Amino acid sequence: MSIKKSTLSAVAAVVGTSLVLSACGGTDNGGNGGGATEPNGDVAAMAVSKGQSGDEYTSPEVEQSTETITVSTDNPFTAYNNSAADANNSYNSFALTMVLSGAYKLDGNDKVLLNKDVMESVEITGEDPQVVTWKIKPGVTWSDGEAWDCDDFHLTWLSQTGKAKDEKGGDIFTAAGTTGYEIIEKVECPSPTEVVTTFSENYPDYKSLFGVSLDVLPAHVLEKGAGVEDITKLTPTSDLAELKKVAEFWKTKWNGFDAALMPSSAQYKITAFEQNNSVTLERNESFIGNKGGPAKIVLRGISDQVAQAQALENGEVMVNSMAQPDANAAERLRNLSAQGVIFGASNGLSFEHLDLNFKNKWLKDAAVRKAFMQCVNRDELTEKLIRPVLEDAKPLGSLVFFQGEEGYVDNYAAYTGDANAAKATLEGAGFTIGSDGIAAKGGEKLSLKIAHTDIPRRKQTVELIQSHCKPAGIDVVDDTDPNFLDTRVSQGDYDIALFAWSAAPFKSGQKSIYSTGGGQNWSAYTNKEVDAAFIDASTNLDEAASRDAYAKADKLMAEDNYSLPLYQLPRMFAFKGLDKVYFQSYYGTLWNANEWVKVS
Amino acid sequence: MIRYIIRRLLISIPILMIGSFLAFLMVAAAGNPLGEFRQRPGVTEEQVRALEISLGLDQPIIVRYWNWLLDFIRGDWGESIALGQASVDVFDSVMRSLGITTRLVIGAEVVAITLGVTIGVLAAVKQYSIFDYVATSAAFLMFSMPVFCVAVILKTYGIQFNNVLEGMGLDRWLSTVSPGETISAGSFTEWVYRYTSLYTLPTLTLAAISFAAYSRFQRASMLETLHSDYVRTAKAKGLSQRRVIMRHAFRNAMIPVTTLFSINFAVVFTGAIVTETVFAWRGMGYLLVSSVRQFDPYMLMGWLMVTATLVIIFNLVADIMYGVLDPRIRLA
Numbered sequence: 001m002s003i004k005k006s007t008l009s010a011v012a013a014v015v016g017t018s019l020v021l022s023a024c025g026g027t028d029n030g031g032n033g034g035g036a037t038e039p040n041g042d043v044a045a046m047a048v049s050k051g052q053s054g055d056e057y058t059s060p061e062v063e064q065s066t067e068t069i070t071v072s073t074d075n076p077f078t079a080y081n082n083s084a085a086d087a088n089n090s091y092n093s094f095a096l097t098m099v100l101s102g103a104y105k106l107d108g109n110d111k112v113l114l115n116k117d118v119m120e121s122v123e124i125t126g127e128d129p130q131v132v133t134w135k136i137k138p139g140v141t142w143s144d145g146e147a148w149d150c151d152d153f154h155l156t157w158l159s160q161t162g163k164a165k166d167e168k169g170g171d172i173f174t175a176a177g178t179t180g181y182e183i184i185e186k187v188e189c190p191s192p193t194e195v196v197t198t199f200s201e202n203y204p205d206y207k208s209l210f211g212v213s214l215d216v217l218p219a220h221v222l223e224k225g226a227g228v229e230d231i232t233k234l235t236p237t238s239d240l241a242e243l244k245k246v247a248e249f250w251k252t253k254w255n256g257f258d259a260a261l262m263p264s265s266a267q268y269k270i271t272a273f274e275q276n277n278s279v280t281l282e283r284n285e286s287f288i289g290n291k292g293g294p295a296k297i298v299l300r301g302i303s304d305q306v307a308q309a310q311a312l313e314n315g316e317v318m319v320n321s322m323a324q325p326d327a328n329a330a331e332r333l334r335n336l337s338a339q340g341v342i343f344g345a346s347n348g349l350s351f352e353h354l355d356l357n358f359k360n361k362w363l364k365d366a367a368v369r370k371a372f373m374q375c376v377n378r379d380e381l382t383e384k385l386i387r388p389v390l391e392d393a394k395p396l397g398s399l400v401f402f403q404g405e406e407g408y409v410d411n412y413a414a415y416t417g418d419a420n421a422a423k424a425t426l427e428g429a430g431f432t433i434g435s436d437g438i439a440a441k442g443g444e445k446l447s448l449k450i451a452h453t454d455i456p457r458r459k460q461t462v463e464l465i466q467s468h469c470k471p472a473g474i475d476v477v478d479d480t481d482p483n484f485l486d487t488r489v490s491q492g493d494y495d496i497a498l499f500a501w502s503a504a505p506f507k508s509g510q511k512s513i514y515s516t517g518g519g520q521n522w523s524a525y526t527n528k529e530v531d532a533a534f535i536d537a538s539t540n541l542d543e544a545a546s547r548d549a550y551a552k553a554d555k556l557m558a559e560d561n562y563s564l565p566l567y568q569l570p571r572m573f574a575f576k577g578l579d580k581v582y583f584q585s586y587y588g589t590l591w592n593a594n595e596w597v598k599v600s
Numbered sequence: 601m602i603r604y605i606i607r608r609l610l611i612s613i614p615i616l617m618i619g620s621f622l623a624f625l626m627v628a629a630a631g632n633p634l635g636e637f638r639q640r641p642g643v644t645e646e647q648v649r650a651l652e653i654s655l656g657l658d659q660p661i662i663v664r665y666w667n668w669l670l671d672f673i674r675g676d677w678g679e680s681i682a683l684g685q686a687s688v689d690v691f692d693s694v695m696r697s698l699g700i701t702t703r704l705v706i707g708a709e710v711v712a713i714t715l716g717v718t719i720g721v722l723a724a725v726k727q728y729s730i731f732d733y734v735a736t737s738a739a740f741l742m743f744s745m746p747v748f749c750v751a752v753i754l755k756t757y758g759i760q761f762n763n764v765l766e767g768m769g770l771d772r773w774l775s776t777v778s779p780g781e782t783i784s785a786g787s788f789t790e791w792v793y794r795y796t797s798l799y800t801l802p803t804l805t806l807a808a809i810s811f812a813a814y815s816r817f818q819r820a821s822m823l824e825t826l827h828s829d830y831v832r833t834a835k836a837k838g839l840s841q842r843r844v845i846m847r848h849a850f851r852n853a854m855i856p857v858t859t860l861f862s863i864n865f866a867v868v869f870t871g872a873i874v875t876e877t878v879f880a881w882r883g884m885g886y887l888l889v890s891s892v893r894q895f896d897p898y899m900l901m902g903w904l905m906v907t908a909t910l911v912i913i914f915n916l917v918a919d920i921m922y923g924v925l926d927p928r929i930r931l932a
Contacts, residue, residue, distance in 0.1 A: 509642025
């Protein structure tokens, strides 16, 4: 039989095309389908752990299993010491949350809980100067048998105080952050289980210290490895040679994995590590509190979110935790509900925003700043960029508080993308709209550049803003620059800066962004009332008063039209076969892994 | 021959140096790995500066390249400067990635060349038959499909296949991602099961497009050889078709395919980026993408040295094989 070549080639093309379209166009297995569906299961309720009660946490008793639970995340674990600047990344926290205990921990809603597994109490025992006494529960040990005690707290302070300087004046520890520790004058150990910290100024966020960042490391291991007799004898002004020994060990020996150097003080211990791939945690039988449920947890890195979703579908992992949102993966996971997959998305602690540079000739005019904020349609930005993942996402209305947090007020609700209102504001300020539709004053057209790094989402943001603000008479120019965050942003070399702040659950670090002359106040913003409010907020030990002061600063900054918050970046997670999983914005999905119980 | 090899290797050295300098310059100038560090509230310029100094980023690019070159000659491949990577050793990372990619590529290329050559020869011998048309269509289909589509299709149907197995009461077999931890298999059977489970889908993905190229080249080359004078003479002398094909035509028809195989092997080795991303294998392709994304020129240099060396070696092997297969060619 002779078949024409052209016929067979055509058949091949049709078959190939249909295969391509069916597979590459994504799957549609029924279920909820679409991009605008509700998360499955009562996801919000999963943010509260079983062991929390009021403001305290105690590991609950759960059924102990012999199961191995594999969890996927975007990037793999790299270092046990996540406080060293070159090792610091959020994915390390995802594993260390089950390995390193601290005085406090956070629940799924970022509520601060006293860790009653290891702490008796934490109290402010002195004011002016502020003195905080941390009482450790007797009998808490590392998994190698050594006591978890004041030595470890002392090392935590010494390494992150930022005051141990080398000959050139640089921090010899090169810590990832020093916020809070730099104002601790001294750490005293009246007994192994009592830690007394004296602050040089009031610090209401003291609960963020000694553990929330998973920074309490084994001092005894460092003492032995660095050849130091007693870490509690060292201060930032001690002999430089001794401090350098400590710093060298602290920075370099706690990377990767070495079982002898990396004991556990929490429910799980690291037992295996594959560089660039995975870390294995096994139940820590020496843990003083109730032991974890699963026997083993493998946390592995899968950078492609769709591949994570397929691995969950194929039973190769039981939990997906995606710090990087992906609409395709979200769609796929929603469609797996019939297979018992529960999908959830939640707001993370990073938020995208637009900083207006007060040194810019146009933006120093309050009317121009206001007009710009009036024309940006934040709801449309959220709709197009965020709701495919988190369908009830709303624009963020605060620079200081996150949505759902106590004290949150939407100070930017008036800005709804009204180009006419923006145009009227400009005309009221003496601008005239030219024949090309662009406002001008003194013969100069109003043109503003939005600088950002080369991320697709930001490019789309600028394109949308261009379409919003052109009718208002503002010519918005895309200033894409992959080097933007390198040197330009810190030198204030921009008209408008578009980037994200990766915030922590505590607010102490915000002073440097918004206060006059603050280290991260690159837009030369200044308002004495805001400065005073931040000083009050960051030194007032009354939580309610502190919160009110932050709220006041937030409102004032909104009135000044300094920076326009856009939206919080969401996190996604999915799981099957477990009772309760939630993506905690700081710790990922393993924050309550000790409580996981397998369900059929 | 020896002089030829030495000459080729010596010429490669300045090419490698120029290439490494350009790559280093492009990645180092493209961005600062510490850009993200500034986005954390409370981080001071002093802290950023201290980290820059500790990672050597305060020095001019040319000085950094020179220091890297001197260290490399002494056998020190350096450390990663990507944020969050804890200054991981470049040599260890590259070798680990190379091992992963080697396991993927060798299987894929063996499958591709075996199938490609066999089908190419048969298609040429049975020119214009149904087999030939089906083989041609399959090859064009593979050429027309992007690698990521092949990968996604195989994964999708792999999961469906697993669902069928599960429905029959059997274990799920095919894996869609690399293993989360090293598991030492017990018996030989268990090892085979585990190996086929992990490598079937990515191997088929990598093999698909290579197979298409090999089969087409082999078919064309075989047709040309079969129509040559000496083959016609062999047939006229009464030799069996089998003998004519295998003893006379096949060897000469292999020459262009051998060259293609050698070159393609190096290409596939240096960056099965899409396949590795889709199947979550952190091999050389993943290493390339991550080092560029994270503005990490030292990791990129490690990648480049290995891949450039592989390309040089495999090209040299191709030239040598060409001379071996065709006695008329003498390498001078």
